[in-house]
Amino acid sequence: MNEKYTSILNKINNKAILIAVSKFRSETEIMELYHQGQRHFGENKVQELVLKYEALPKDIQWHFIGNLQRNKVKYIAPFIHCIHSVENEQLASEINKQAQKYNRKIPCLIQFHIAEETTKQGFLYSDLCLILQKNILQQYTNITWKGIMAMASNTDNTAQIRNEFQTLRIYFNELKNTFFKTEQSFNEISMGMSNDYEIALNEGATMLRIGSLLFN
Numbered sequence: 001m002n003e004k005y006t007s008i009l010n011k012i013n014n015k016a017i018l019i020a021v022s023k024f025r026s027e028t029e030i031m032e033l034y035h036q037g038q039r040h041f042g043e044n045k046v047q048e049l050v051l052k053y054e055a056l057p058k059d060i061q062w063h064f065i066g067n068l069q070r071n072k073v074k075y076i077a078p079f080i081h082c083i084h085s086v087e088n089e090q091l092a093s094e095i096n097k098q099a100q101k102y103n104r105k106i107p108c109l110i111q112f113h114i115a116e117e118t119t120k121q122g123f124l125y126s127d128l129c130l131i132l133q134k135n136i137l138q139q140y141t142n143i144t145w146k147g148i149m150a151m152a153s154n155t156d157n158t159a160q161i162r163n164e165f166q167t168l169r170i171y172f173n174e175l176k177n178t179f180f181k182t183e184q185s186f187n188e189i190s191m192g193m194s195n196d197y198e199i200a201l202n203e204g205a206t207m208l209r210i211g212s213l214l215f216n
């Protein structure tokens, strides 16, 4: 029985989906949460994800949350539940191509760069708008655009984190009211990790990606 799991679920109180980030965690640790009812799990390495997918129950919904190399999309395309980390056009094009092969529509989120660290991935808002104006992402009929994702800065400054999440929320609203007006499924804001999930929840997150707090 993982007590932290129950206490986090209580805090979330059905306001968002909890994605248990199981990178580096064993199949036994994943199964412990599975037996408590958890079905959404997140991984950031293709090879590790594929091994876990093969070994674990098939009703687990796997989320890809890391830097995804184009040449590895094919390994997860048959089964991935949602890709959170679409951060350039070329990656979107490859996901679309692989999804077509498996005759499915893959749910995806557009990743933004909002943090101060330059090492984090993602689109800048202005760049994304230029791409959307050219109808580039919308033409990928084997992708369902579900919303957006980002990581906040790694800082103790909660005001800054809140500010970054608010910015993301504004981006989401603007996109939903312009480029994704007719896209019924554009509803998700994936933000908030172990250190900042309560702030994210307050600022309108619909998906939280929590690892260390759950498993340590």
Ligand SMILES: *Cc1c(COP(=O)(O)O)cnc(C)c1O
Pocket (backbone or CB within 6 Å): 021, 023, 044, 065, 066, 151, 193, 194, 195, 209, 210, 211, 212, 213
């Ligand atoms: C590892 C990771 C998380 C979870 O981080 P914790 O601080 O362990 O909760 C969330 N999102 C992404 C993109 C990650 O790589």
